[in-house]
Structures are given as C-alpha cells and as structure tokens.
Amino acid sequence: MQTFQSLLAKKLSDALRAAGLPAAAGELTPASDPRFGDYQTNAALVLAKQRGENPRVLAAKIVAQIEAGDLCESPAVAGAGFINFTLRPGAVAEKTMELSRGGRLGVAEVKSSRRIVIDFGSPNVAKPMHVGHIRSTVLGDALARIAQFLGHEVIRDNHLGDWGTQFGMVIYGWKNLLDRQALQRNLLAEIVRIYKETNQQAASDPKIREACRQELIKLQADDRENVDIWKQCVAFSMQDFERVYKLLDVHYDLQCGESFYHDRLPDVVERLLKSGVGEISEGAVVVFFRDNPELADKPLIVRKRDGGFNYATTDLATVDYRINDLKADAIWYVVGAPQILHFRQIFDIARREGYTADLRHITFGSILGEDRKLMKTRSGENVPLRDLLEEACKRARKIIEEKNPHLSEDEKTDIAQKIGIGAVKYADLSQYRMTDYVFSWDKMLSLQGNTAPYLQNAYVRIRSIFRKAGESAIATPLWDVDTQADHEETGHRPVATTLTLADSAEINLAKRMCQFAEIVPQVLNDFRPNILANYLFEVANSFHTFYEACPVLKSEEPARSSRLILCDLAARVLKQGLDLLGIKVPEKM
RNA sequence: GUGCCUGUAGCUCAACUGGAUAGAGCUUCUGACUUCGGAUCAGAAGGUUGGGGGUUCGAAUCCCUCCAGGCACGCCA
Numbered sequence: 001m002q003t004f005q006s007l008l009a010k011k012l013s014d015a016l017r018a019a020g021l022p023a024a025a026g027e028l029t030p031a032s033d034p035r036f037g038d039y040q041t042n043a044a045l046v047l048a049k050q051r052g053e054n055p056r057v058l059a060a061k062i063v064a065q066i067e068a069g070d071l072c073e074s075p076a077v078a079g080a081g082f083i084n085f086t087l088r089p090g091a092v093a094e095k096t097m098e099l100s101r102g103g104r105l106g107v108a109e110v111k112s113s114r115r116i117v118i119d120f121g122s123p124n125v126a127k128p129m130h131v132g133h134i135r136s137t138v139l140g141d142a143l144a145r146i147a148q149f150l151g152h153e154v155i156r157d158n159h160l161g162d163w164g165t166q167f168g169m170v171i172y173g174w175k176n177l178l179d180r181q182a183l184q185r186n187l188l189a190e191i192v193r194i195y196k197e198t199n200q201q202a203a204s205d206p207k208i209r210e211a212c213r214q215e216l217i218k219l220q221a222d223d224r225e226n227v228d229i230w231k232q233c234v235a236f237s238m239q240d241f242e243r244v245y246k247l248l249d250v251h252y253d254l255q256c257g258e259s260f261y262h263d264r265l266p267d268v269v270e271r272l273l274k275s276g277v278g279e280i281s282e283g284a285v286v287v288f289f290r291d292n293p294e295l296a297d298k299p300l301i302v303r304k305r306d307g308g309f310n311y312a313t314t315d316l317a318t319v320d321y322r323i324n325d326l327k328a329d330a331i332w333y334v335v336g337a338p339q340i341l342h343f344r345q346i347f348d349i350a351r352r353e354g355y356t357a358d359l360r361h362i363t364f365g366s367i368l369g370e371d372r373k374l375m376k377t378r379s380g381e382n383v384p385l386r387d388l389l390e391e392a393c394k395r396a397r398k399i400i401e402e403k404n405p406h407l408s409e410d411e412k413t414d415i416a417q418k419i420g421i422g423a424v425k426y427a428d429l430s431q432y433r434m435t436d437y438v439f440s441w442d443k444m445l446s447l448q449g450n451t452a453p454y455l456q457n458a459y460v461r462i463r464s465i466f467r468k469a470g471e472s473a474i475a476t477p478l479w480d481v482d483t484q485a486d487h488e489e490t491g492h493r494p495v496a497t498t499l500t501l502a503d504s505a506e507i508n509l510a511k512r513m514c515q516f517a518e519i520v521p522q523v524l525n526d527f528r529p530n531i532l533a534n535y536l537f538e539v540a541n542s543f544h545t546f547y548e549a550c551p552v553l554k555s556e557e558p559a560r561s562s563r564l565i566l567c568d569l570a571a572r573v574l575k576q577g578l579d580l581l582g583i584k585v586p587e588k589m
Numbered sequence: 590g591u592g593c594c595u596g597u598a599g600c601u602c603a604a605c606u607g608g609a610u611a612g613a614g615c616u617u618c619u620g621a622c623u624u625c626g627g628a629u630c631a632g633a634a635g636g637u638u639g640g641g642g643g644u645u646c647g648a649a650u651c652c653c654u655c656c657a658g659g660c661a662c663g664c665c666a
Contacts, residue, residue: 029605042608045646055646079609080646124666164666258666284664294592297662304664311666338660340593365595366659403628431602434594436659438601448628449614450602457628465625522605534603537613548621548630567625589628 001098001106003518005030007071008039008085015065021047030515036078037086038511044081055081089507093499096510099517100569105576106517109151114358117155117322118144120334121250124161125237125257126170126191129244130382131439135364138425139433140334141250141582142529143362149580150521155326159318160257162234164311166195168216172208173198174229175215187236220262220308234259240386247389247421249582261317265309268317269302277352278302289348300345315346323357330358332527337363337434362527365436383439393420396453400589407588415586419453422583426452429581430533450537452583455574458540459585462571465552469564500562505546509566512542513573520580529581536577543570 005028013023026043044059051058059077066075072085099106120140123129140156148154173194183190202209219226234257245251269285272278278285285303289295302313322328333343343361350359397416400407407415423446428437430450448454501507519535552563575585 027605027608029608032604032609036609040608045608049646082609161666166666282663286663297591299663301663306664308664310664314666336660337594339666341661342666344593363594368659399628404626435602436595440601446615451614451628453628454614457626461626461629468625519605526606530603531605534613541613544629545631547625551625553625588626 001102001104001108001517003106004071004087004091004095004514005039005518008068011066011068011071012041012043012062012083015062015067016043018065019061021062030518031084036082037076037084038072039085039087041083041085042081044077044083048081059083087511089501092507092510092514093501095514096499096501096566096569099513100565105569105573106514107149107520108517110521113151113153114329115153115155115327116147116330116332117157117326117328118147118332118334119157119159119318120144120332121252122159122161122335123237123241124166125234126166126188126195127237128188128192128240128382129385131385131388132367132382133385134388134424134428135367135433135437136334136336137248137250138428138582139362139364139527139529140332141248142425142429142580143332143334143524143527145580145582146520146523146529146532150524155254155328156252157322158252158255158257160234160255160259162237162257163259163262163314165216167219167230167233168212168214169198169202170195170233171215171219171226171229172212174233188240191233191236244386244389247386247417248425249421249584256318256321258311258314261314261321264317264320265313268313268320269309271353272302272316272349275353277349287345287349289345292348295341295345295348298341298345300349312342312346315342316349319346319350319355319359323355328357330360332360332362334362334364337365339363360527362433364433367437367439389421389424392424393417396420396423404589411588415589418584418586419456419589422452422456422578425581425583426455426533429529430537432530433528450534452578453589455536455540455578456583456585456589458543459571459574459578460587460589461547462543462567462574463587465564465567466571469553498558498562499565500558502559503546503550505542505549506563506566509539509542509546509570512539513566513569516573516577520577532577533581536574536581539570539573539577543567543574 009028012026012028016025017023026041026046028039028041028043031037031040044055044062047053048055048058056077059081063075063077063083066083068075068085070088071091072087076084076086078084095106118140120143121133121137123133144154144156170191174191177194177197179190179193182193198208198212202212215226219230238255269278272287273280273285278287280286281288281299283305284301287300287302289298289300300312301310302316303309319331322331335343340361340363343359347359347361350357393416396419397412400412400415400419431437499510501510515535516539519532523529523532546566550559550563552560552567555563578585
C-alpha cells in the first residue's frame with residue numbers, strides 16, 4: 001500500500017519532469033504546521049537556488065503541472081516558495097478504509113530483506129542486571145521488533161560477558177570465601193558477594209591479585225575444578241537473567257557469550273599476522289590504523305604480551321562468526337557510547353579483512369542518578385533491574401487498586417505488569433537515545449502525561465466502547481480471516497463500508513492513522529524508536545480529542561458506523577505500535 | 590594534551606537531519622463531569638536553542654572559536 005507521502009512524492013516528481021526540471025529535486029515531507037496543510041515540499045526553493053531564479057515563480061510553474069486532484073485540494077504556493085498540499089477528506093476516508101481492511105495497517109515490507117544480527121543486552125555473568133542494562137535491552141528489543149515487522153530476518157544475540165578477568169576473582173572467592181548456606185538461599189547474591197569481597201581484597205593485596213590471576217590461567221587451561229565452578233556461576237546467572245527477560249518479555253535467538261568464541265581466538269590473531277593487518281609490537285600483537293587519521297595514534301591490542309587475548313580479539317571472532325556462519329548482511333551493536341572508539345577499530349579491521357556487511361554501533365547515553373552523576377557499573381550501589389521492575393509493577397498495582405478495585409486479583413496482577421513494565425520501557429524509548437537518562441522513580445513510574453499508561457488508557461477506552469457496542473450486537477466483520485484472528489478479542493465489528501468524515505476531530509484522527517505507515521520505516525533511518533513513541537502519543541491525543549468531540553455509540557448512522565471504524569483502527573494502531581516498542585496493552589485498567 | 594558526545598521553557602524531553610512564527614508533557618492559572626472509563630479534554634502563561642562570529646533566500650541543525658558537563662585514548666571488559 002502506498003502512503004500519502006509516497007503518492008504525493010510521485011505526483012511531484014511527475015510535475016517537475018513535466019516542467020522540464022530535475023525530477024528528484026527537494027523533499028516532500030509532512031507539513032511543519034497544520035496551517036500549511038498536510039504535506040509540503042521545498043523543491044522550488046532548492047531549484048531556485050541552483051538556477052538563480054525566483055523561488056515563488058518557479059513554485060507557481062511547478063504547481064501548474066501538478067495533477068493530484070484525486071488526493072488533495074489544489075496545491076498552494078506559500079512563504080518563500082513552499083508548495084503546500086492539503087488532503088481531500090474523501091481521499092483520507094478512502095485511504096483509511098483501505099488501512100482498516102488490511103492486516104499491516106498500511107506498512108509495506110522492505111523490497112530487499114536483509115539478515116540482521118542484533119547484539120543487545122549483554123549482561124555480565126556473576127553480576128546482577130541493574131538499571132544500566134535497561135537501555136541496551138529495551139532499545140535492542142524494540143529495534144528487533146521493528147526490523148522484523150518491516151520484513152527483515154532478525155537474529156537476536158545476547159553477547160553475554162561470561163568469560164574474562166572477573167572469573168579469576170570469582171573462582172578465588174568461591175574457593176576461599178564461599179558461604180554454602182548463603183548460596184542455597186540466594187545463588188546469585190552470594191556469587192556477587194564473593195566477587196565484590198575478592199575485588200576489594202585484591203585491590204589492596206597484591207598476593208591475592210596474583211592468586212586470582214592464577215585461577216584465571218587455570219580456568220583458561222581447562223582446569224577441571226575451575227571450569228566446573230565457572231559453569232555453575234554461568235548457570236546461576238542465567239537463571240537470574242531469564243527471570244528479568246520474562247518480566248520484560250524479551251527473547252533471544254542466540255546467546256553466544258564471550259566464552260563461545262574462546263577457541264577461535266588464536267586463529268583470529270594468526271590470520272591478522274599473516275595478512276599483515278596485525279604486527280608484533282613490544283611483545284604484543286597489535287593492529288595499527290596508519291591510514292585512518294582518526295585512529296592513527298590509537299592502536300588496538302589483540303594479543304597481550306603474556307599471550308592472553310582480550311575482548312577486542314573476542315569481538316573480531318564474533319564478527320567472523322556472524323558473517324561467515326550466520327550469513328549476516330548487517331550487524332547492529334546496541335552498546336553504550338563509551339565503546340565508540342573500540343567499535344571504530346573493530347569495524348576498520350573488518351573492512352580491511354574484506355568484510356562488506358553493514359556494521360553499526362548504535363550508541364545511547366548514560367544512566368545518571370538524581371545528582372546527575374554517572375551510575376557506575378562496577379562498585380557502588382546499583383539498583384538491581386529486577387527490583388526496579390517489580391517496584392514498577394507494585395506501584396502500578398497500587399494505582400489500579402484505587403481506580404478499579406472491583407477487578408479480580410488475576411486481572412490486577414496482569415494489568416499491573418503491563419502498565420508497570422510498559423511505563424519503564426516507554427520512559428526509555430520515548431526519548432532520543434543519545435541524551436543521558438536521569439533515573440527517577442517518579443519520572444519512570446508516573447502514570448500521567450507522555451507515558452505508556454496514557455497510551456494504554458486510550459486503547460482501553462476504545463475497547464470499552466466495543467464491549468458496550470457488543471450489547472447492541474454489531475456484527476458481520478468486513479475484515480478478512482487473518483486480520484480477524486489477529487484481532488479476535490475485539491469481537492464486534494462495525495458494518496459500514498465507507499467512512500463519512502465530517503467533524504475536524506474525525507478527519508484529524510484519520511489522517512493521523514494514515515501516517516503510521518510513514519513513521520514506522522523511519523525509525524530505522526537512525527535507529528530512533530522515540531519517533532514512533534512520539535507518534536503514538538499523538539495518536540492517543542487525537543483519539544482523546546475525537547472522543548470528547550464525537551459521540552460514537554449515541555450518534556446516528558452513518559456517523560456511528562464510521563466512528564466505530566475509526567475507533568477500531570485507532571485501537572489497532574496503538575496496539576501494533578506499542579507492540580513494536582515491546583509494550584503490551586491491557587483490555588481494562 | 591588529543592578525539593568523540595551532550596548543552597533547547599522553572600523541570601523532563603521533541604523538532605521528520607538546512608525550512609515557514611522552535612513544539613509537547615510535568616508544574617502554575619482558567620474553564621468542561623446525572624461521562625460511550627476525568628488515568629480525559631479546551632484554553633492561558635512560560636524561549637537571546639550555553640556565549641560569540643561565519644556560511645545563505647532560510648540555522649537548534651553546517652563551519653570556526655570560546656564556556657560548561659560527560660566519555661574515551663596499548664596490554665580491563
């Protein structure tokens with residue numbers, strides 16, 4: 001299905017060609033202000049600049065060639081030379097019906113589907129997940145959902161930190177500090193405790209530091225006892241992660257942690273040495289970037305002087321695996337901004353090795369405390385993620401108890417989870433990923449304003465209308481079987497086959513929903529789910545305005561059926577849009 | 590020291606990547622409930638986009654230069 005934007009863009013390029021002008025000039029975008037109509041183009045301004053002509057005269061020339069009477073009123077020249085398009089309500093009604101009948105709400109699948117590995121989450125074993133993991137996990141999951149919906153083949157990979165120096169300390173702690181009873185009470189908590197304590201001791205005592213190093217070397221040499229301890233730690237941590245993922249409704253296709261690549265590291269270094277990309281420097285194997293001015297003075301060590309490998313080596317092996325074995329066309333790393341330099345180096349090496357896959361480092365800002373200082377991962381008191389999520393559900397439940405006490409216990413639990421988790425996710429996804437995130441319980445869990453509960457509430461209100469409508473038995477769905485199954489719970493359907501849009505609130509709502517198909521693909525341009533979140537907020541807003549201005553069930557035909565169609569479509573846009581963000585909608589709240 | 594990121598209303602954030610008079614939410618103030626769920630709606634107030642230059646028809650956005658904060662820069666991950 002074509003969007004208004006793409007249809008009008010076609011009309012514009014036809015007109016440009018007819019006027020003897022370059023057909024690809026300028027852009028056709030949604031209007032910056034409702035006063036300017038629905039869409040605008042700056043084509044005349046761009047061309048006038050190139051050719052040294054008067055932009056308004058040129059705009060008039062273009063307008064004379066535009067044949068879009070089926071879609072909009074006659075285009076108007078305005079301002080410095082903009083051309084504005086205002087959609088005809090009839091065209092909007094037609095398009096809205098088209099959306100209503102289709103299963104994808106107008107969103108086209110991409111022409112060329114790619115296989116995309118998305119690397120996100122990546123918690124460290126032997127450490128609990130904390131607030132710092134929210135962004136990568138929630139952002140990565142949302143991008144995966146959107147890419148998949150657009151027709152890409154997505155592989156979600158959890159690159160667990162399950163191998164590395166910290167295991168020297170964990171194993172030393174296990175052997176010397178472990179409290180078996182505490183371990184039985186709470187597996188991960190005890191592992192975290194011994195890790196922290198060892199870390200502290202090692203900081204002040206070189207002998208313990210050395211002992212930890214020895215344990216690490218034994219682990220890497222496949223010492224049976226140490227491998228056994230390591231495996232137990234990984235298993236305990238995974239149990240803890242799984243609980244969080246269940247709460248968050250996040251799923252992985254692969255969980256290839258760092259240990260998965262352990263055996264492949266020597267080959268990576270050998271290959272780099274053989275090809276000349278890597279060289280020996282001060283006893284270590286190092287890659288230099290002499291041709292790249294930005295990296296020229298920033299070499300990367302891939303094998304330490306003592307023969308050990310580091311995480312750069314692991315990441316290179318990971319690139320190999322994902323491209324050669326998984327056949328990835330693209331790899332998206334949803335990893336915090338501090339690792340920008342690291343990934344530039346990795347990507348540069350991958351290019352030098354001849355890989356052409358599309359490698360992207362999708363960065364995001366830090367999580368700050370109320371004092372606006374960085375929340376540190378290693379030491380200090382981090383809020384465990386599970387506690388945070390449970391607290392969110394608890395607070396949501398308290399509000400539900402106040403607002404809707406007659407719901408059953410099961411319903412309350414279910415709704416509290418959808419609202420609490422949704423609120424946390426939305427707080428994160430609704431803002432630009434690069435800006436730092438100020439962590440605040442109140443902000444995250446506030447159920448007012450531009451928040452998930454506001455959107456969920458719009459959905460719930462629509463569902464309520466249809467429950468009421470069901471009593472007067474509106475039936476006979478006009479949607480096809482697939483769509484119906486997808487939307488089964490809606491139950492009763494409007495019967496009208498045409499829309500009559502009269503009130504401005506109706507027209508605005510309908511136009512808004514026609515934009516869904518324009519917004520969703522845009523998210524992947526720069527990996528910004530916040531534009532989808534902002535759009536959904538506008539949908540909810542438009543719906544609430546419509547809801548106040550236009551009675552649905554009490555109105556006369558044909559407005560009644562027409563409005564039911566709008567309601568149904570708004571519900572589906574909200575549900576689908578929130579689903580793409582990984583947020584669920586309740587039927588009541 | 591070098592490089593990267595960030596700086597927008599009192600607060601939290603947008604601005605479709607160079608477009609028109611910089612928009613929302615929270616807060617404050619004024620209105621609208623025998624309601625299709627008020628977790629709502631309508632309206633008002635709130636700005637030298639960190640400062641200063643420059644580029645052009647047009648700048649929060651691009652360039653230069655300061656200021657502030659953060660992050661990263663060979664054997665941690």
